[in-house]
Amino acid sequence: MCSPLLNSGISPNRWKLPVKSLSLVAVASDTIVARATAPGLGGIGVVRLSGREAPRIAAAILGTVPAPRLAKFAAFKDAQGEPIDMGIALYFQAPHSFTGEEVIEFQGHGGPAVLDLLVTRCVELGARLARPGEFSERAFLNEKMDLVQAEAVADLIAAQSHAAARGALRSLQGLFSKRVQALQASLSQLRVYIEAALDFPEEEIDFISDSAVTEQLQQLEEDFAQLLLHAHQGAKMRDGIKLVLLGRPNVGKSSLLNALAERESAIVTDIPGTTRDLLNEAILLDGLPLHIVDTAGLHDTNDPIEQEGMKRAQEVAAEADHILLIVDDERGFNTEDETLLNHYSSAVPVTLLFNKIDLTNRKPGEVEDLGYPAVAISVTSSLGLDALKSHLLRSAGMNHQNESPFIARQRHLLALQQAQSCLIYGSQQLQQHRAAELLAEDLRQAQKWLSEITGELHSDDLLGQIFSSFCIGK
Numbered sequence: 001m002c003s004p005l006l007n008s009g010i011s012p013n014r015w016k017l018p019v020k021s022l023s024l025v026a027v028a029s030d031t032i033v034a035r036a037t038a039p040g041l042g043g044i045g046v047v048r049l050s051g052r053e054a055p056r057i058a059a060a061i062l063g064t065v066p067a068p069r070l071a072k073f074a075a076f077k078d079a080q081g082e083p084i085d086m087g088i089a090l091y092f093q094a095p096h097s098f099t100g101e102e103v104i105e106f107q108g109h110g111g112p113a114v115l116d117l118l119v120t121r122c123v124e125l126g127a128r129l130a131r132p133g134e135f136s137e138r139a140f141l142n143e144k145m146d147l148v149q150a151e152a153v154a155d156l157i158a159a160q161s162h163a164a165a166r167g168a169l170r171s172l173q174g175l176f177s178k179r180v181q182a183l184q185a186s187l188s189q190l191r192v193y194i195e196a197a198l199d200f201p202e203e204e205i206d207f208i209s210d211s212a213v214t215e216q217l218q219q220l221e222e223d224f225a226q227l228l229l230h231a232h233q234g235a236k237m238r239d240g241i242k243l244v245l246l247g248r249p250n251v252g253k254s255s256l257l258n259a260l261a262e263r264e265s266a267i268v269t270d271i272p273g274t275t276r277d278l279l280n281e282a283i284l285l286d287g288l289p290l291h292i293v294d295t296a297g298l299h300d301t302n303d304p305i306e307q308e309g310m311k312r313a314q315e316v317a318a319e320a321d322h323i324l325l326i327v328d329d330e331r332g333f334n335t336e337d338e339t340l341l342n343h344y345s346s347a348v349p350v351t352l353l354f355n356k357i358d359l360t361n362r363k364p365g366e367v368e369d370l371g372y373p374a375v376a377i378s379v380t381s382s383l384g385l386d387a388l389k390s391h392l393l394r395s396a397g398m399n400h401q402n403e404s405p406f407i408a409r410q411r412h413l414l415a416l417q418q419a420q421s422c423l424i425y426g427s428q429q430l431q432q433h434r435a436a437e438l439l440a441e442d443l444r445q446a447q448k449w450l451s452e453i454t455g456e457l458h459s460d461d462l463l464g465q466i467f468s469s470f471c472i473g474k
Contacts, residue, residue, distance in 0.1 A: 002421065002422040002425045002426065002441070002442045002445045002446075029051075029052065030051060030053075030127075030128055031049060031050065031051025031052060031053040031054055031057065031126060031127045031128070032049070032050055032051055032127060032128055032129070032130035032131075032134055032135070032138075033047065033048065033049050033050075033119055033122040033123065033127040033128070033129060033130060034047070034048060034119070034129060034130035034134075034135070035047055035048075035115050035119060036048040036105070036135075037110060037115075039112070040112070041110060041111060041112070042110025043109070043110055044107060044108070044109070044110050045107075045108055045109060045110035045111065045114065045115045046105055046106065046107050046108075047105070047106040047108075047115060047118045047119055047122070048103065048104070048105050048106075048135065049102075049103065049104040049105075049106075049122060049127060050097070050098075050099045050101045050102070050103045050130075050135055050138060051101055051102060051127070052101065052102055053102075053125075053126050053127065054101070054102040054103060054104045054127075055091065055102055055104070056125075056126075057104070057122055057125040057126060057127060058089065058091065058104040060125050061076050061077055061106070061118075061121060061122070061125070062074045062075075062076070062077075062089055063077070065091060066089050066090065066091040067091065068091050068092065068093040068096075069090070069091070069092065069093075069096075070090075070091075071088045071089070071090055072088065072089045072090075073086070073087070073088055073089075074086070074087075074089055076089075076106055076108060076118055076121075078117070078121055079121070079124060084108075084114065084117045084118055084121065085108040085109055085114045085117075085118065086108070087106060087107050087108030087109065088106075088107040088108075089104065089105070089106055089107070090104070090105045090107070091103070091104055092104075092105075095142070095144075098135065098139055098144065099135055099138040099139045099142060099144065100138065100139060100142030100143070100144045101138060101142065106118055133154070136150045136153050136154070137150070140455060145172075146174075146177050146454040146455050146456075147453070147454055147455025148171055148176050148177045148180070148412070148453060148454055148455070149171065149172050149173075149174060149177060150455075151171075151409060152168050152169070152171035152172035152176075152407060153172060155167075155168040155171065155238060155407045155409075156168035156169055156172060159238075159407075160240075160284060160289050161237070161284050161287040161288075161289070162287060163237055163286075163287030163288075163404075164237050164238055164287065164289075164407060167234055167237055167238070167404055167405070167406050167407035168238075168407040170405055170406045170407075171234075171406040171407045171408075175405055175406050176231075176234075176406040176407075176408065176412075177454050179227055180227075180450050180453050180454055181454070182223075183220070183223055183224065183227065183419075183450055184447055184450050184451070186216070186219070186220055186223070187220065187423075187443050187446055187447050187450075188447065189216075190213070190216050190217070190220070190443060191440055191443045191444065191447075193213070194213070194436055194439060194440050194443070195440050197436065198436055198437065198440065213430075217423070217427045217430075220423055221420075221423060221424065221427070224416065224419065224420040224423060225420075227416060228413070228416050228417065228420060229397070230404050230405055230406065230408075231404075231406075231408040231412055231413055231416055232397060232408075232413065233397050233398060233404035233408075234404040234405075234406050234407045234408030235407075235408045235409060235410060235412070235413055236288060236396050236397065236398060236404075237287065237288065237289075237398070237404050237407060238407050238408065238409065239289070239410070240282075240288060240289025240290055240291055241288070241289075241290060241291070241321035241322055241396055242291045242293065242316075242319065242320050242321045242322075243290050243291065243292045243293070243320065243321070243322050243323075243324065243392070244292075244293045244295065244313075244316055244317050244320040244322070244323050244324070245257060245292065245293065245294050245295060245323075245324050245326060246295055246298065246313065246317055246323055246324070246325050246326065246340060246344070247297065247298065247325055247326035247327065247337075247340075247353075248297050248298055248299055248327075248328070248336065248337070249297030249298075249299055250297065250328070251297070251326045251327060251328045251355055251356075252326055252328070252355040252356060252379050252380075253294050253295065253297070253326055254279070254294050255379040255380065256324070256326065256353070256355070256377075256379050257279065257281055257292055257294040259379050259382070259385060260281075260283060260285075260290070260292060260385075261281045261283050261292070262283075265279065265281050277296070277309055277312065278293055278294070278295060278309075278312055278313070278316055279293070279294040280292070280293055280294075281294070285389055285392060285393065286389075286393060286398070287398070288392075288393060288396055288398050290392070293316050293320075295309075295310075295312070295313035295316065295317070296309030296310050296312070296313050297310075298310055298313065298314075298336075298340065299336075317344060317348070318347070318348075320348050321348070321349070322348065322349045322350075322351070322392070322395060322396070323344050323348050323349070323350045323351070324350075324351050324353050325337065325340055325341055325344070325350055325351070325352050325353065326353045326355050327352060327353065327354055327355065328355060328356055329354040329355060329356050329357050329359070329360045329362055329376070330356050330359045330360055333352075333354075337352075341372065345372065349373075349395060350372070350373070351373040351374065351375060351391065351392075351395070352367075352370070352372060352373065352374040352375075353374070353375055353376075353377055353388070354367065354374065354375070354376040354377070355377055355378065355379060356378055356379075356380075357376045357377065357378045357383060357384070358378040358380065358381040358383060359378075362376045363376060364376050364377060364378065364383040364384030364387065365384055365387040366387055366391060373391065373395070375387055375388045375391055411452075411453075412453050415449045415450065415452050415453045416449070416450075416453070418449045419445075419446040419447075419449035419450050420446075422442040422443070422445040422446040422449065423442065423443070423446050425442055426438060426439040426440075426441070426442025426443055426446075427439065429442070
């Protein structure tokens with residue numbers, strides 16, 4: 001909830017937002033170098049230079065500076081004039097480059113030794129090794145892309161599925177940013193109208209009774225809700241969900257893990273307590289990353305090893321995004337299962353799985369009218385597994401019909417939720433107390449949160465945290 005406005009002494013320019021922090025607006029004067037292709041052997045390896053000294057360094061290595069945007073085949077020479085490699089050199093003249101600076105790319109053979117020699121030669125000539133993500137950081141600081149697009153570079157590289165790659169590319173192309181900017185524009189338009197009425201009361205603008213203001217607020221709330229829905233889906237597509245398998249011993253947890261992973265990941269026996277520690281498996285379910293955790297069976301025991309296993313099971317269940325509580329359908333749903341269901345379902349989405357229905361003739365698929373989500377399956381007979389997968393996708397808000405149009409991160413969700421909270425709180429102040437000043441301030445706070453998404457408003461610490469997670473050379 002946004003804090004109420006402490007005073008009404010607001011200047012006529014109060015709807016203007018701060019720009020990037022001054023400590024990072026100035027472009028670094030040094031020239032950076034790094035290998036831009038992945039480590040290891042490859043047919044082609046790329047070394048990238050960026051900065052004002054890049055053309056001079058290129059001239060020392062190539063003997064001349066290539067014409068802008070024209071590939072030049074040349075020898076890459078060391079300090080003695082001996083060839084390090086032969087390859088293609090490209091010159092991207094500022095500001096028409098990825099970073100907005102002078103950029104040179106050397107495209108040679110992909111051997112680590114050759115590329116190390118080339119990087120070393122660039123350093124000898126005055127470049128320094130780039131920090132992780134520094135090329136993308138400079139592109140952001142030079143306004144070649146916003147912060148969402150810069151993050152999308154790393155997300156595209158790290159995408160685990162086709163859906164995640166498509167979402168990251170759309171974010172890189174600016175789809176997410178444009179939707180945030182559209183919300184910014186709508187907020188700004190409404191603020192200008194409200195603050196004009198506050199600053200010029202002699203104009204007698206009765207905006208509180210104006211249905212257009214109410215309609216704009218309602219539309220903004222709908223737009224925020226829709227964007228948040230897509231952002232939640234985009235975050236799950238990027239990060240996945242942690243799915244924890246819980247239940248008593250020998251209900252089929254490890255067998256289900258193997259069935260979902262489509263490999264023998266866990267040891268399965270008829271002996272209770274076979275699984276004593278956490279077992280993790282990562283899979284893709286129609287593009288959704290699932291981080292599955294198999295756990296020790298929950299029961300009363302004096303065995304200290306089993307007790308420790310159950311303690312770990314309970315700890316990881318508290319951190320889950322979704323819990324599958326598995327019940328042996330032949331033994332039935334008892335008070336112990338009910339206790340577990342009630343304990344965890346208050347904080348985490350829980351689905352009850354009736355396993356071993358091949359022994360009870362229960363119909364496979366989703367079970368209705370129980371008051372909580374439930375699916376009937378048989379792991380050994382592969383009954384109901386498709387229904388379980390569909391249920392998991394729907395529970396995560398993911399299916400083929402509503403794939404997120406863009407990728408998103410947790411910081412985007414937090415900022416959107418904070419901005420939405422400010423909007424709702426301000427709207428309530430207007431409706432309940434006719435407090436136009438509070439609405440104007442809450443709209444300003446909402447804009448501030450949105451500006452943090454695209455990087456229009458940011459801190460140095462935020463940039464350091466984001467770009468440090470990038471690959472070196474990006």
